Amino acid sequence: MIALQCRECQRQYPTDLSYVCEECFGPLDVVYDYSKLVVKRETFEDRPKNLWRYHELLPIEDKNSIVDLGAGYTPLHRADRLAKRLGLQNLFIKNDTVNPTYSFKDRPASVAVSKARELGLSAVGSPSTGNLASATAAHAARAGLPCYVFIPFDIEPAKVVQASTYGAEIIAINGTYDDANKLASQAGELYNLGIVNGNIRPYYVEGSKTLAFEVCEQLGWIPPDHVIVPTGSGALLCAIRKGFYEFERLGLIKSNEVKISSAQPVGCSPIVDALQQGRTSVTPVERPQTLAKSLAIGDPGDGEFAVKNVRESGGFGEKVNDEELRQAIHLLASTEGIFAEPGGVVSVAVLSKLIDAGRIDPDELVVCYVTGNGLKTPEAISIEGIQPAVVEPKLEVLAQIIRR
Numbered sequence: 001m002i003a004l005q006c007r008e009c010q011r012q013y014p015t016d017l018s019y020v021c022e023e024c025f026g027p028l029d030v031v032y033d034y035s036k037l038v039v040k041r042e043t044f045e046d047r048p049k050n051l052w053r054y055h056e057l058l059p060i061e062d063k064n065s066i067v068d069l070g071a072g073y074t075p076l077h078r079a080d081r082l083a084k085r086l087g088l089q090n091l092f093i094k095n096d097t098v099n100p101t102y103s104f105k106d107r108p109a110s111v112a113v114s115k116a117r118e119l120g121l122s123a124v125g126s127p128s129t130g131n132l133a134s135a136t137a138a139h140a141a142r143a144g145l146p147c148y149v150f151i152p153f154d155i156e157p158a159k160v161v162q163a164s165t166y167g168a169e170i171i172a173i174n175g176t177y178d179d180a181n182k183l184a185s186q187a188g189e190l191y192n193l194g195i196v197n198g199n200i201r202p203y204y205v206e207g208s209k210t211l212a213f214e215v216c217e218q219l220g221w222i223p224p225d226h227v228i229v230p231t232g233s234g235a236l237l238c239a240i241r242k243g244f245y246e247f248e249r250l251g252l253i254k255s256n257e258v259k260i261s262s263a264q265p266v267g268c269s270p271i272v273d274a275l276q277q278g279r280t281s282v283t284p285v286e287r288p289q290t291l292a293k294s295l296a297i298g299d300p301g302d303g304e305f306a307v308k309n310v311r312e313s314g315g316f317g318e319k320v321n322d323e324e325l326r327q328a329i330h331l332l333a334s335t336e337g338i339f340a341e342p343g344g345v346v347s348v349a350v351l352s353k354l355i356d357a358g359r360i361d362p363d364e365l366v367v368c369y370v371t372g373n374g375l376k377t378p379e380a381i382s383i384e385g386i387q388p389a390v391v392e393p394k395l396e397v398l399a400q401i402i403r404r
């Protein structure tokens with residue numbers, strides 16, 4: 001890592017707690033000196049099976065700062081039964097539901113809390129649509145740092161229970177994620193908190209690049225043709241594109257022509273709407289309304305950058321409704337044994353829609369990122385029909401149940 005660099009005017013800053021350009025207010029990104037980085041495919045072979053196996057490409061200087069719960073290196077699951085149902089030949093699920101706190105957010109949180117420790121901050125926090133709250137709280141607990149999370153009051157109960165059990169102070173806001181985000185950012189300044197997706201954001205987003213690295217490594221150093229990414233703020237999608245770029249730049253993969261498609265729910269789809277309407281600007285959604293609460297970010301911080309990344313890559317934007325999300329949860333669980341939350345499975349629902357629209361060739365190698373676990377949102381799955389009928393423990397009753 002050499003510097004933080006403004007995305008708009010390219011001005012460089014030291015790698016401290018800056019996150020916006022003083023000149024043009026553009027966001028700052030971490031830049032590395034790729035010509036000085038010597039990494040080969042073999043470099044990673046004997047490393048631990050978590051995201052820190054790629055530490056040369058992560059923005060932590062001192063290994064002692066690392067706060068590790070084992071996030072990353074999740075299974076890349078060859079999904080033949082699902083592929084057959086959808087009419088594909090080469091489909092993989094990147095199963096990020098099995099991270100330490102059960103969503104992909106453990107990746108950026110692990111990097112951000114490590115950076116907070118390296119910068120000497122004495123407390124951390126985050127605004128969250130649900131999953132980041134637990135990811136930040138768990139890593140803060142591991143680091144022994146106090147943690148403050150800012151959530152909209154109406155997120156799923158399991159996510160609140162989980163985050164508060166890790167010891168975080170929960171600040172439930174009477175408002176949307178955007179309101180929580182604004183308050184968290186002000187609190188960060190006033191109380192000197194490291195807000196993982198605020199003043200530590202340049203470092204935070206680097207953790208999510210590893211979702212591209214791992215997919216390349218797990219496919220035998222061949223990048224996929226097409227990936228589908230659940231999208232809220234757009235940070236994850238942009239980080240995945242950066243990951244593929246870096247592996248190409250370092251010669252670890254031959255070429256990077258990965259199409260990156262954005263998946264959003266109807267009810268909060270500002271990025272997909274811009275893509276579908278041919279706009280470069282993103283119009284905020286004032287009152288997000290969706291089953292996929294983890295994607296309910298009306299004013300996405302990386303919205304325009306995500307639109308640009310999808311377009312440049314040759315990918316698409318597509319959105320699905322609550323019913324399509326429920327169906328995708330059942331489809332993925334019953335064909336592949338992976339239980340996802342609505343925000344995590346939106347990629348699978350969108351894949352199905354893109355296939356129906358003829359936008360994906362049957363032989364394309366497709367990876368769907370599945371980013372959050374179904375146990376976090378049991379109420380989303382089905383309102384009725386989950387509880388089995390209670391029967392006497394007698395063999396006779398089985399005659400009506402097991403038909404074979």
Ligand SMILES: *Cc1c(COP(=O)(O)O)cnc(C)c1O
Pocket residue numbers: 103104105131132230231232233234235236237294295297343344371372
């Ligand atoms: C936060 C989240 C996303 C989206 O990430 P962004 O970086 O906000 O685009 C996707 N899936 C799940 C389960 C999430 O919690």
Ligand SMILES: [Zn+2]
Pocket residue numbers: 006007008009010011021022023024025026
């Ligand atoms: Zn600038």
